[in-house]
Amino acid sequence: MKTQRRGRLLISVAAAGVAGIALAGCSGGPGSGGGGDDEGGGGDNVVTIYGTIADTEAELLEESWADWEEENGIDIQYESSKEFEAQIAVRAQGGNAPDIAIFPQPGLLADMATRGFLKEAPQSVADNVAEYWTDDWAGYGTVEGTLYGAPLMASVKGWIWYSPSTFEENGWEIPTDWQGLLDLTAQIQSDIGGPPWCVGFGSDAATGWPGTDWIEDVVLRQSGTEVYDQWVANEVPFTDPAIKSAFDEVGKILLDPNYVNAGFGGLDTIVTTPFGDPAAALVSGECTLHHQASFYDGFITDAGGTVAEDGDIWAFITPGFGGETGDGAVVTGGGEIVGAFDDSESTVAVLEYLSSPEWANSRVGLGGVISANKGLDPENASSEILKAAIAILQDDTTTFRFDASDLMPSAVGSGTFWQGMRDWVNGTPTDTVLEQIEAGWPSS
Template identity: 80%
Template sequence: MKTIPRRTLAAGSFLAVGALALVGCTGGPGSGGDGSDSGAAGDNVVTVYGTISDTEAELLEQSWADWEEENDIDIQYEASKEFEAQIAVRAQGGNAPDIAIFPQPGLMGDMADLGFLQPASQEVADNVAEYWSEDWAKYGTYDGTLYGAPLMASVKGWVWYSPSFFADNGYEVPTDWQGLLDLTAQIQGDTGSAPWCVGFGSDAATGWPGTDWVEDVVLRQSGADVYDQWVTNEVPFTDPQIASAFDEVGKILKNPEYVNAGFGGTDTIVTTPFGDPASALVSGECALHHQASFFDGFITDAGGTVAEDGDIWAFLTPAFGDSSSEGAVVTGGGEIVAAFSDDEATQQVQAYLSSPEWANSRVSLGGVISANKGLDAENASSDILKEAIAILQDEGTTFRFDASDLMPSGVGTNTFFKGMNDWVNGSDTATVLEQIESGWPSS
């Protein structure tokens, strides 16, 4: 089983940060609550804290091993599934790491707002300016100050399918959203079975795959400006444009003739673990599945090959209307690396992690990608990951970070997740949108 994507471990972080804000921060930036140094574990030792665990953590440590030896710096990495709650507690208690790998830009902003993070060094800023797009730089910036550099990335919104199944039945990859709906109806009519397999299950974070569906449609249907205003609540969840996105997604997810192949009816969406549809795809029980670029690993684990002429391949969720002359429009996710300490060794590590040298080192080990412009796509471990890198590096691409990760945690990883579960289980759109909107902080 693949490691759960970092963004799914976010539930509960808003309460921890909110409690910290009430307690107050008596130390200056980069200090603990008593003004003491927040993280250095010793000369040439740099502590790094994040959610990346298990095999992915081993690969992370392998990615910087040669650099550690060359620079005489010991990077000590600690993984935690309680990162989002514990990073606030540790910072307040004077026990923050030197560096944290934040899975949500919003949480990094919370830490910067409370005065715990150090502004990025000039070397980090130079790397970000040269190797990262303005959008990615923005995700590491809070209140006009750059604090963090991006690390890894994912491209969301892929629709996974069997090329041989399409070829045998004369199906073509749709070029617009209506075409996707038409294809869904055609497969259902031809086979008499639901085409889509869907899983929202992810323990405390159950519901996040549903938010990805809505985010894809908001960006494609209403555009980047509306998406950006939605993230900041200038366009609330109750706005007709957001309701329209829910209704479009509902044409698939709430239709019992279209979902949930291999698992049951629409009532099984919430209880189906998000990785399980990989097996249904590979076995042929399911024809279509919506998930991010990381899903290729789940398909491989299920015994399938991911390639244009393999068992499973993918196309991006199509746009609304004709987009043949435009670049890709995609949502995605990633991590931001920020520092609590400003000692020299910490700055060196943070700069290295923002460099193309690190990106190529980690990507060449397999399973992940980066939006670093200095990354050689040929280092990626699969064709779909190479395709995702090309999309991220294309200047014509319209990219927006996962909306729920940019929103305050009280809504993004709380009421939005819960609202998706209620909605797909039968609650009406208007009621659910009001409930999600209630998660926004009052000030």
């Protein structure tokens, strides 16, 4: 969300309901556009945007385009919802689509495009995408050869958050491979006499997505890019031994009551713990290790911690299994793709701005997020961990893959996969979970 959304905050904690855009409103059938058409609907030069980015992040989002709105005489009206994944289709079908939607999952954007709801990206947006984004990122907004959406923000996933001072005091070393991470986990458990890891899957309607991130990290690192890409396309099903192996490896941590859930209770608290809550446990020292994306530095800061190599909390990338292709980092990541249900002049202008380096630098400069836009100045990032994440994204030697669940059809990616992760940590056998997830894959 899968989002930012600080990165993936997008799927988690939205506060607004779904009525706001209706006030700015529009009418019309599928694909007919939203509330900001210059010829009617919400009024001249009003552009409505619907997404999952909420609370403080939503305020920063609106601040990021405020000057541009004034300069261009366009009123952008943003609404967030924790029910975005379900409501966007309902609204499109009912003729009440927003002008623009910020999709946390490319797979959901693809669903909307193939059903005829989305407009093809205008040429000015296509030009921005070609100039400022890699072919991989352009591909996340492309459906059957047609560009429908432009990337927005991004996150680098797979960071392991820890306290540098605690590691130094105990003589713990940063692991260089996956087995080393398992060995470190066992060592910490032995040294402190309790579980090292804190884990939270809770995210309202999206509960379970943090678990998919663990699986995706291991599939990519253990089996490589070819298997990962085939898995996204269901050429390698969830029941394949490569995917089961990833579950088995992750289970060595997440299913071991000796290792989880520091500060919250037993394994039964994984699903009920909101994904943002472990930040406070990290800062207080109740928790030693936590797996979460680059956007999590904002949660740690909000919890009173400083994020730096010599600060309260720092992070290292989940190590690989050895033998990965390339000389750079091997990482998964996420982000949002912006698509439009309307092609009015004002909507096109907003789309063009959101796909530009000017917007990326504006938003990143406000703190808490990053972007993969090649026109972004890394020095605008608000923390060292975000600068490190940008460096990874901009490094040509990095092996990067978008969050698999976000690329899969929504029936799986934000459906049976999320549910499967909830069932799995609550005790359902792995083979049963994999069969149930795979059963959600659309037949056509």
